[in-house]
Amino acid sequence: MSQTQQQVEQLIQSRYKAGFYTDIESETVGAGLNEDVIAMISAKKEEPAWLLEWRLKAFHHWQTMVGPNWAKLKLPAIDFQKIHYYAAPKQENRPKSLDEVDPKLLETFDKLGVPLHERARLAGVAVDAVFDSVSVGTTFQKELKEAGVIFCSFSEAAREHPDLVREHLGSVVPYRDNYFACLNSAVFSDGSFVYVPKDTRCPMELSTYFRINARDTGQFERTLIIAEPGAEVSYLEGCTAPMRDENQLHAAVVELVAQEKSKIKYSTVQNWYPGDENGKGGIYNFVTKRGDCRGDDSRISWTQVETGSAITWKYPSCVLRGDRSAGEFYSVALTHNHQQADTGTKMIHLGKDTTSKVISKGISCGKSQNSYRGLVRMAKRADNARNYTQCDSLLIGKTCGAHTFPYIESANPTAKIEHEATTSKIGDDQLFYCRSRGMDEEEAVALIVDGFCKEVFKELPMEFAVEAKALLEISLEGAVG
Amino acid sequence: MLKINNLHVQVGDKDILKGLNLEVGPGEVHAIMGPNGSGKSTLGYSLAGRDGYEVTDGSVLFDGQNLLELEAEERAAAGLFLAFQYPVEIPGVNNAYFLRAALNAQRKARGEDEVDSIDFLRAVREQLKALQMDDSLLKRAVNEGFSGGEKKRNEMVQMAVLQPKLAILDETDSGLDIDALKLVAEGVNRLRNDERSFVVITHYQRLLEHLVPDQVHVLSNGRIVESGGRELAERLEQEGYGFLSPEEDAA
Numbered sequence A: 001m002s003q004t005q006q007q008v009e010q011l012i013q014s015r016y017k018a019g020f021y022t023d024i025e026s027e028t029v030g031a032g033l034n035e036d037v038i039a040m041i042s043a044k045k046e047e048p049a050w051l052l053e054w055r056l057k058a059f060h061h062w063q064t065m066v067g068p069n070w071a072k073l074k075l076p077a078i079d080f081q082k083i084h085y086y087a088a089p090k091q092e093n094r095p096k097s098l099d100e101v102d103p104k105l106l107e108t109f110d111k112l113g114v115p116l117h118e119r120a121r122l123a124g125v126a127v128d129a130v131f132d133s134v135s136v137g138t139t140f141q142k143e144l145k146e147a148g149v150i151f152c153s154f155s156e157a158a159r160e161h162p163d164l165v166r167e168h169l170g171s172v173v174p175y176r177d178n179y180f181a182c183l184n185s186a187v188f189s190d191g192s193f194v195y196v197p198k199d200t201r202c203p204m205e206l207s208t209y210f211r212i213n214a215r216d217t218g219q220f221e222r223t224l225i226i227a228e229p230g231a232e233v234s235y236l237e238g239c240t241a242p243m244r245d246e247n248q249l250h251a252a253v254v255e256l257v258a259q260e261k262s263k264i265k266y267s268t269v270q271n272w273y274p275g276d277e278n279g280k281g282g283i284y285n286f287v288t289k290r291g292d293c294r295g296d297d298s299r300i301s302w303t304q305v306e307t308g309s310a311i312t313w314k315y316p317s318c319v320l321r322g323d324r325s326a327g328e329f330y331s332v333a334l335t336h337n338h339q340q341a342d343t344g345t346k347m348i349h350l351g352k353d354t355t356s357k358v359i360s361k362g363i364s365c366g367k368s369q370n371s372y373r374g375l376v377r378m379a380k381r382a383d384n385a386r387n388y389t390q391c392d393s394l395l396i397g398k399t400c401g402a403h404t405f406p407y408i409e410s411a412n413p414t415a416k417i418e419h420e421a422t423t424s425k426i427g428d429d430q431l432f433y434c435r436s437r438g439m440d441e442e443e444a445v446a447l448i449v450d451g452f453c454k455e456v457f458k459e460l461p462m463e464f465a466v467e468a469k470a471l472l473e474i475s476l477e478g479a480v481g
Numbered sequence B: 001m002l003k004i005n006n007l008h009v010q011v012g013d014k015d016i017l018k019g020l021n022l023e024v025g026p027g028e029v030h031a032i033m034g035p036n037g038s039g040k041s042t043l044g045y046s047l048a049g050r051d052g053y054e055v056t057d058g059s060v061l062f063d064g065q066n067l068l069e070l071e072a073e074e075r076a077a078a079g080l081f082l083a084f085q086y087p088v089e090i091p092g093v094n095n096a097y098f099l100r101a102a103l104n105a106q107r108k109a110r111g112e113d114e115v116d117s118i119d120f121l122r123a124v125r126e127q128l129k130a131l132q133m134d135d136s137l138l139k140r141a142v143n144e145g146f147s148g149g150e151k152k153r154n155e156m157v158q159m160a161v162l163q164p165k166l167a168i169l170d171e172t173d174s175g176l177d178i179d180a181l182k183l184v185a186e187g188v189n190r191l192r193n194d195e196r197s198f199v200v201i202t203h204y205q206r207l208l209e210h211l212v213p214d215q216v217h218v219l220s221n222g223r224i225v226e227s228g229g230r231e232l233a234e235r236l237e238q239e240g241y242g243f244l245s246p247e248e249d250a251a
């Protein structure tokens, strides 16, 4: 490799540190989607019969649907018959503990900063590591069990806790919900399952790390979190993928069930490969995330830091069913180069005295397009419901775009809805002020952007706030000048 | 320390500095006075390296090097500091964090180690105390919601922590109450030594009573038109700028 080529390589690497590929023998199902493929996925996971039936119902329904076209996204046609729907590292038997896991896999997660083995684990954070279509292992399971908390891969939950899964699966996001959720319901692979029993506060942070590795494979994870009355849990997901010229599809579904007086905090640091500076490659990220504040006085909080993916289409939402229930959405979405993001939230107020708060920070640079799309709906019986939405966009450079699409529907005259929106350019005066104090332009931009996102970052668990900030800095490289 | 020769600066299409000469030796304090719009802030910005302030002619030597070929941040690392007439707000960025980032950036550029955080905090607290500022200002966002006087004093805290070789104070005294003015002057005096120089832009000679400049200059219409000792400042305060020769005004 020539000197300059090496430098370029290094530069790219530094920009997307997670872009490596793990050379591991993997077992994939041939490309294409049909009933046999679905039956095979279900068999691989040793699922109960009712689950296969559910998948097939979803599949049949999906075949009658068409993809969404209302988002402000340039969506290339996706050939669903070219995608592989299952890929897993080859292994003789399902490993019973982390000791039996292929060292190459452990090494991969090490490299990503998510060590799984006992010695190096993050203190106070239990991790479920998902590699392509399977969970590699879950740490701290024993400790959690003692507290009565179930934290395991979705596949394991379907085998070990079928009643819980059967009761709640699809209860927040029905398989008919939308095109991508329906596809996911048919072919979902692994994801995490969390159950926190009554009046239990989960003793540590739970986190799932999703890694796409295999080529031409879609990732369709499914996550279900159930908080029984009075339960409390904080959960975080992170995601990365190798750098590739081809686009890869990621269509996940996350369902949260919050019973009376329970609290669920769900944070995401999304760093899927965004594609190169010419818009080649990257992940198509179509995600349905919804939380159901089923019980009175329950609370669901979404925090997301989105820096990756070529296309992002996601609207983590709260259905505020219980009286006095509360929903929050804090979001930082950064787009660069040719990335496109159409993201926001839906706050559906059904119960009385429900409250919701939306803080969205969009940062666009390069030739990217960044849209906030948010719905606030006040149902007829949602007396005294309140929403506050603040939606700020920051533009870096002249070739990017920021857009805001707020939808407000109110059927109750006592409901209060406040919406504030600002769009600003990164100020010359701010940049010069920083530079006159000795910071270079890149550092100055990172600092100003970090300040812009402060309200969202402070919602992240400590360990991840630092990571999110570092990620933002890397994603901003080359944004100015 | 600073040698400006025949400096011409354009902003947009407008010539603002039109052949400015100024020489400031090490350890000296020079005051610059002059009517509104005469180009005082432009001089400060040009020296600090702001984009859009285009030098069309002339030269500037700073500490023996050609200042004009350095980027703004390189000028800062080389020891130049500008206290802004209108300090800029940076929402969400912690004031102490900002200052430490600035100090470390300068140190890094000079090949020095990062500052120890405990030493840093101690130094900042000391300066806050000297300027009678509340500790809580450290935790707030840079200049956001600061009163006019707090902003100016915050600039002085930055100056004291960054320890520049040359500080340009652009109307730091404007908007300060009498006590604060004294504190700022004392702050500058504490930093004075045989090496460090100051260029103090002001409209009032009150600050100069406390600072005692080596020289006073009058900037008018993009040029230094008059230089003298402290008595020049007193005369200006009494007579205004009317005595400046009419052809200078017309130029």
Ligand SMILES: Nc1ncnc2c1ncn2[C@@H]1O[C@H](COP(=O)(O)OP(=O)(O)OP(=O)(O)O)[C@@H](O)[C@H]1O
Residues within 6 Å of the ligand: B011, B012, B014, B016, B034, B035, B036, B037, B038, B039, B040, B041, B042, B043, B085
């Ligand atoms: N971006 C700009 N475009 C056009 N003219 C400008 C620009 N910036 C400054 N000027 C003009 O340059 C002239 C000098 O401005 P400058 O701010 O340097 O004055 P000053 O001496 O600092 O005044 P004051 O005492 O009011 O602070 C003014 O006439 C001002 O309007």
Ligand SMILES: [Mg+2]
Residues within 6 Å of the ligand: B040, B041, B042, B085, B170
């Ligand atoms: Mg001025």
